[in-house]
Amino acid sequence: MLDILHRQATTHAITPKQSVKDKALQIIYRGLQQPATIYHVGIQLAHSESPTGQELGAILTATHYEVNPSEVNVVLARLADSPHWEVREWVASACSVVLTNHFQSFYPTLMNWTRNPSPNVRRAVAVAVKYTAKKLDEAYAELLIDLIEPLLWDEDKYVKKNVGAFAIGDGLLKYYPKHLMNRLHRWIASDNEHVRSNMINIFSSAEGIKYIGDSVNILRILSNDQRKIVKSAFNRTMRTVKKRDPEIFLTYFGDHSFEQDK
Known part of the structure; x- marks a missing residue:
């Protein structure tokens, strides 16, 4: 065979x-x-x-x-x-x-x-959560968000690429918006730069852009973080938002200047 x-x-x-x-x-x-x-x-x-x-x-x-x-x-x-x-x-x-x-x-x-030494294995969790969110109702929302939460602190680029915009933005946010938006208000209390960059990346997804108006206060806080990882994530996200939805960008960030990544 x-x-x-x-x-x-x-x-x-x-x-x-x-x-x-x-x-x-x-x-x-x-x-x-x-x-x-x-x-x-x-x-x-x-x-x-x-x-x-x-x-x-x-x-x-x-x-x-x-x-x-x-x-x-x-x-x-x-x-x-x-x-x-x-x-x-x-x-x-x-x-x-x-x-x-x-x-x-x-x-x-x-x-x-989520604690496995291999980033490949940790990344599998993120992708599995995204696919599963499409299949299970809101009764599972909090548990699935709990499952992705440890990966917010993950420093590996391969894992991060699949967490913010992919698993959360186009996954958990799409199928459990109220639960995820509530969790964002808890995550913003973290000062960890990887948590914050992952939060920003959520809003670079097609689904995340829809919730910028509801999250503008969170994004304003994140925009003031000058650490390189956070600032780069914010600048990339703003460029994506401006390209995909110029009206939303102009409404909420028209007065914000951002730099191209060096």
């Missing part, structure tokens, strides 16, 4: 198109049917040397998490730290599948991952 899939690899990536891999998953589910059998094949694929096999294995084990939860936790943590970005993306999706369907049992695992 993997030999066939490897022949479908695209010229710009090391694995086949997603549609091809999705079709492979459908064939496996339909052909094997029994959860234990599907899980066994998933484990074999997850332990293969093939990035394509690892992607399929992550999803197969995630959708049959109940067969052996502790083994799935170990497998997903290992694959989340893959050197291949495509594998990392599929693992983040797999984590969202598990979190959505087995929230109570998998939530503590992801909370532990």
Whole structure:
């Protein structure tokens, strides 16, 4: 099966198109049917040397998490730290599948991952939270915000890139706006520069721009922070807002001058 899939690899990536891999998953589910059998094949694929096999294995084990939860936790943590970005993306999706369907049992695992030495593993939490927010109702809002909160302090650039604008702005804010806006008023009390830069990045997202009017007082406070990380985040966000929605920029920040990053 993997030999066939490897022949479908695209010229710009090391694995086949997603549609091809999705079709492979459908064939496996339909052909094997029994959860234990599907899980066994998933484990074999997850332990293969093939990035394509690892992607399929992550999803197969995630959708049959109940067969052996502790083994799935170990497998997903290992694959989340893959050197291949495509594998990392599929693992983040797999984590969202598990979190959505087995929230109570998998939530503590992801909370532990926020303290993992690998930024790849920590970043998987951020992406999983974003995908999960789309699937779960407001009853889970506070817990999902709690799960992303430790990553606000993360200094790694790869993690930060996926927290503010991506996981929070276009994820948590989009699906749980009231909960997230309330949390922002708690986060602004932190003087940590990474927390503050992540907060600013929220408003560079398409969804975040919609809430600038409701958060202008918070942004005014952040605009006065002259530390390099915070100031750079604010300047980048302002340029993004000005480009995407000149009217909002003019209304709230028309009198604010900002510098290009050196």
